[in-house]
Amino acid sequence: MDLILEGIKKAFYLLFTFDPEVIGITFLSLKVSGIATLISLFIGISAGVTVALSRFIGKRIVVSLINTGMGLPPVVVGLFVTIFLWRNGPLGFLEILYTPTAMIIAQAIIATPIVTGITLAAIQQLPQKLQLQILALGATRLQMVWILIKEARLPLLAGVMAGFGGVISEVGASIMVGGNIKGYSRVLTTATVMETSRGNFDIAIALGIILLLLAYFINLILTQIQQRERPR
């Protein structure tokens, strides 16, 4: 119990003294996971809406694949991204292994199926007749998609939170493709793992608390957006 109190004390100490290393690590976590989530939103919402609104043979198989992808194990993603990005691997010429860019790629791959799956479900649960109604009022197809997305805002924002929550808390892929390099690719989760193995449990707890606070504030903002009054 003392250890946890010690950790909490340390967390506030590190935060309020603006410990440059901890601040750097926190911002990098936010940046990597934030950009990865933005990328996954772009791909995931487009893909989710496309699959939801089209009819084709084997749609159920595609949907089940997307739903499986929502549980994509981060270490498996990390392993494959590492192999592809090796100097002598297929994408080695990019020279981005052990960089924050590689972490963004891995995290975007993890978050995309989550966003896609939730988008798919969100669009599908809208009443079928809504589409017809919108089109009948003279909207173009693109306008219709936009209205549907706005209509499904609540579950879609839940998708954003799930995607962001999935990647900011993820450690397996980040440590494999980022390398946990001090001052460069060390994020909150990988730093927590390292400090734990160094036996610095107080710092590890402090980093954990900062991670929780960060996740909480991001979700608080997203919830504000999600729960505000719908414009009439």
Added chain:
Amino acid sequence: MKKWNKSQVILSLIFGLFIMSGFVVPVQGVQKAIILATTTSTQDSGLLDVLIPIFEKKTGYFVKTIAVGSGQAMAMGQKGEADVLLVHSPAAEKKIVAEGYGINRRIIMHNDFIIVGPPGDSAKIKGIKLASEAFKKIASAQALFLSRSDKSGTHVKEMDIWKAAGIKPEGEKWYQQTGLGMGQILSVAAEKKGYTLADRGTYLALKKNLGFDILVEGDAILLNIYHVVEVNPSKWPKVNAGGGKAFADFMVSKETQEIIKTFGVDKFGSPLFFPDAGKKEEKLGK
């Protein structure tokens, strides 16, 4: 112009934060980057946190330290995915040098392995001189033993000792294969009251949390020697040979050796590593 509503303001604030955070983390030049593949003990003990900033300041290179077990570090070297290795698994090092993947293998430092276990010491190994004798006793007492099982330098050493003891521990109930790093396995062993083989540096760095005793030490087989090996650029043209050599040269330099000599003394009361540059491996521990 339409007035911004609350959510747009918040969203643009978040976006601004992302852009700003880009300036907090400086982007490093790629061609000056060196990939150093090393063992967990050099990172977990904190030694590299001291040495690498000095090296970077001196040479302008940017070191990407990838701390894995020695086994994985050497696999990275063999694939040309690292530029220089700092490892402690002599037999395997000699092998990759012989195969031409590694060049210029130089001795850096040593410390020693120790056998640690719970204070109760149910296998009664405390004070035994020979590590293999101690392992025999652990086996016959069927006392819990935790193994790294990750082809790290420590794991290779552990297997050597089992071999010397003439015991095949795999599959035995009291022998648990974890796949954890050095720091983690010490915590696990302390928690489960099991025995394990550890390097003294990591043990000393973690000692305050463990409540663990050194039971066996000083046997010649327990010597733990660290070498740098440069990755051969003629096998892998993409290797940053200049950077790898610069780091290896730095590790054997007089200044670095001096730092290694005193590293940890202020914190743990005794040094974690003993510098050995220029010495012959065979002469150590005698």
